Every structure is written in C-alpha cells, then in structure tokens.
Amino acid sequence: MSAQTAITGARIFDGDIWHDGKALLVENSKIADIRTESALPAGIETISADGKLIVPGFIDLQVNGGGGVLLNHQQDVDAIRQICAAHAKFGTTALLPTLITDTFDIRAKTIAAGIEARKAGVPGFLGLHIEGPHLSVARKGVHDPSLIRPMEDADLQAMLACADAFDGLMVTVAPENTTLKQVAALAEAGIIVSLGHTDVGYATVKAYADAGARTVTHLFNAMSQLGNREPGVVGATLDLGSLYAGIIADGIHVDPASMRAALRAKQGPGKIFIVTDAMSTIGSDQTGFFLNGREIFRKDGRLALADGTLAGADIDMLSSVRFVHEKLGIALEEALCMGSAYAAQAMRVDDRKGRLAAGYDADFVVLAKTLDIAATYIGGACVHTA
Structure with missing residues (x-):
C-alpha cells in the first residue's frame, strides 16, 4: 500500500457506527480519515471493496x-x-x-x-x-x-x-x-x-x-x-x-x-x-x-x-x-x-487499536456480507487475502 490509499465501496464499521458511501483513508500505517469518496484527494490510489464490510481488526x-x-x-x-x-x-x-x-x-x-x-x-x-x-x-x-x-x-x-x-x-x-x-x-x-x-x-x-x-x-x-x-x-x-x-x-x-x-x-x-x-x-x-x-x-x-x-x-x-x-x-x-x-x-491500548479513527493503527479486516474473510490489513499492509 502506498503512503496514502483509499479503500472504497465498502460499508465501514468504525467501532461505534456504520458508514455508508464513504472511503477508508489510510496514510502510511495509520487511519487518516473516513470520508465521502467525492472528497478524496485527486490522484490518490484506491482499492475497491465494493459490497464488502470493513471492520476493526x-x-x-x-x-x-x-x-x-x-x-x-x-x-x-x-x-x-x-x-x-x-x-x-x-x-x-x-x-x-x-x-x-x-x-x-x-x-x-x-x-x-x-x-x-x-x-x-x-x-x-x-x-x-x-x-x-x-x-x-x-x-x-x-x-x-x-x-x-x-x-x-x-x-x-x-x-x-x-x-x-x-x-x-x-x-x-x-x-x-x-x-x-x-x-x-x-x-x-x-x-x-x-x-x-x-x-x-x-x-x-x-x-x-x-x-x-x-x-x-x-x-x-x-x-x-x-x-x-x-x-x-x-x-x-x-x-x-x-x-x-x-x-x-x-x-x-x-x-x-x-x-x-x-x-x-x-x-x-x-x-x-x-x-x-x-x-x-x-x-x-x-x-x-x-x-x-x-x-x-x-x-x-x-x-x-x-x-x-x-x-x-x-x-x-x-x-x-x-x-x-x-x-x-x-x-x-x-x-x-x-x-x-x-x-x-x-489492555489499555484503546488509544490506538480497536477502532477505525484518525490516528489509530490501520488494522482492519475486509469481510464479505456473509462474514467470510476477504482480506486482513495490519499497519496498512495487506497480510492476507482469501
């Protein structure tokens, strides 16, 4: 994953609420933002996760x-x-x-x-x-x-x-x-x-x-x-x-x-x-x-x-x-x-893990709607794909 990447098309659970029609923005190894796709920086690398779920790792x-x-x-x-x-x-x-x-x-x-x-x-x-x-x-x-x-x-x-x-x-x-x-x-x-x-x-x-x-x-x-x-x-x-x-x-x-x-x-x-x-x-x-x-x-x-x-x-x-x-x-x-x-x-690490929010580690899971695994990301890097 490049320095700044957006994962698009997925339904995102940040640990509190679901986000629809938005993208997960990852910068280096951290979550940068969850924002509407229309507000993404021009030319940013995107990864499509259409129809899937993104949840905290x-x-x-x-x-x-x-x-x-x-x-x-x-x-x-x-x-x-x-x-x-x-x-x-x-x-x-x-x-x-x-x-x-x-x-x-x-x-x-x-x-x-x-x-x-x-x-x-x-x-x-x-x-x-x-x-x-x-x-x-x-x-x-x-x-x-x-x-x-x-x-x-x-x-x-x-x-x-x-x-x-x-x-x-x-x-x-x-x-x-x-x-x-x-x-x-x-x-x-x-x-x-x-x-x-x-x-x-x-x-x-x-x-x-x-x-x-x-x-x-x-x-x-x-x-x-x-x-x-x-x-x-x-x-x-x-x-x-x-x-x-x-x-x-x-x-x-x-x-x-x-x-x-x-x-x-x-x-x-x-x-x-x-x-x-x-x-x-x-x-x-x-x-x-x-x-x-x-x-x-x-x-x-x-x-x-x-x-x-x-x-x-x-x-x-x-x-x-x-x-x-x-x-x-x-x-x-x-x-x-x-x-x-x-x-x-x-474990008292909830200031950086367990949620998808700006500044948190980019640790997340991409799931099919059936809750089958699609991909696992640790620190913004994809470490497993189904």
Whole structure:
C-alpha cells in the first residue's frame, strides 16, 4: 500500500457506527480519515471493496499457538511470526502469544523471543501473555501440576524487568500462589494482571481487584462458579465493574445460555471480550500434539487430554465473533466490539487499536456480507487475502 490509499465501496464499521458511501483513508500505517469518496484527494490510489464490510481488526489476548507451532515448544521470533501469520488469516491483527505454565528457563526464553519479535516488527505481535505457573492446583485445568508453584521474588523481578518491553504484557495468576503486594507491584509497573485458574471466593477476588488485577482469564473455565451463598470468581467478575474478562466462544468451553446470561449481567465499565485460547492446530492439519509430555487429541472442534480435560481451544477469532453473533443472537456490532474494542480497552491500548479513527493503527479486516474473510490489513499492509 502506498503512503496514502483509499479503500472504497465498502460499508465501514468504525467501532461505534456504520458508514455508508464513504472511503477508508489510510496514510502510511495509520487511519487518516473516513470520508465521502467525492472528497478524496485527486490522484490518490484506491482499492475497491465494493459490497464488502470493513471492520476493526480482531485483538486476541490469549493465543497459545497456531500454524502448527506451540509457544511452549518453540520460543523464538520465527515461532511468534508463524503464530501471528496463522491467526491473521482469520482477521486477527493483534495478539498476545501465550505461554502456558512451564519452567523458569522456558519463560525466560519466551520473554527474550518476545523482545526480539518487537524489535523485528512482527506483524500482529502485541506482546506476551504469561499464564502461570502461579496458579491453583485445584483449578489447574490442563496445566501441569508439577510445574505450578508460588510466585517468588525472582519471578516478580523477571516480570517487572520486561514491563516496558512490549506494547502489552499480561500475566495470569491465582491468589492462592501470589500475594496482594506482588499483584500491586505488577499492576503499578503497567502489567495487566489477570486472575485465573483459581478457586477463591468473592471477597478475595475483590481484594485482588482493588490491588490492581484488571482482567479474568477465560470466564467460567478453571475457576470457582457462581453459587447462592458464595458468588465465587464468576460472580465476582460479573459484579465488579473494574474487571474485564476474556471468554472462549466456541460453544464447548461455555454453554451458550451461560454466555448470554453473563453478557446481560456484567457490570461495567469492564467488559467481556472474546479470546480464542487457540492451540497450534489453528491454520494447520494437525490431528493432535503434545503439551508437557501429555498427548492432546483434536476431534470435532475439541482439544482434550485422553481423560477429557479440555486443553485450549480449536477456534479462530472470526469463527468466535460469528458464534457470538449467530448462535447467541448478539448484534453484529456488539460481537465485533467483543472481538476488538473491549480487548483493546482491557489492555489499555484503546488509544490506538480497536477502532477505525484518525490516528489509530490501520488494522482492519475486509469481510464479505456473509462474514467470510476477504482480506486482513495490519499497519496498512495487506497480510492476507482469501
């Protein structure tokens, strides 16, 4: 794409409203304007998207792998590049490659790889999500219990040392294995602290939210549930307006009725946003893979251990957005915001991502009216065409 380009003929959703009969003006890597086609500069390069939709690029804050690559197995720039490229084919323009509970050494290699990926300008790389190892064994899910442990000062310092190394850094912890002081230190450094894989009650969640925890990892999964006398993590997440929450929208991890109830109940300003929790299978023909020496089986859209324990998800962001819209009956505009704007808000990057407005990154998706992917743009460059 040249320094200044206009995409014409499409219906444009800017994150708030639709624009008809207008063009998306891109200058270098930023959105310059949304304006009527008659007001475009003379001689500007145009790209026709007649009859299609242009929407903000999807933002996925929990991506374990893609394109046959799992971050726990390969910690280098090539792995991050392959994961980002695999998800770009499904409209994801910014993501957090996610490391599942592993050793201190693997975490250090992941952080080093992330720093190099940022220096290399890998398209779609927003930062890292370190999920564990400071979780609850009682709510471990697929995480290896032998690797779960309390947060020590060396762990805290490792996170604080890279707090400014990325556009976004998220850390999932459980109160069972972290202290309020540790969470406060992470939050004060600008790290997004997410509560997950935890069995604590409402009062504890509130205390950790007050200390700086901002999000909750895959709502409903691997956490204490909403009860009549103890609201649990689920109830606290819905009741506390300060908390954002990711949710896996594949119809397997959470029943559609529970998803609809949660969306109706969530107190703001914190929102529920879509995450894929995708594994290496996305964009690949893998029938399974290994995680921490245990075999994961892929069948009928489900990833699980031999005992049935879910092991991440086999879904992409576009399919997730379509699920929320088509299966839950949520308005398309809201489903799109759940796939983009709300994640940007949770990560505090909503001053440059999650919307199509002047000065924002030119990250957007071109969709057919059927919501099939047509093209993905990151920083004004087309990185995928169907």
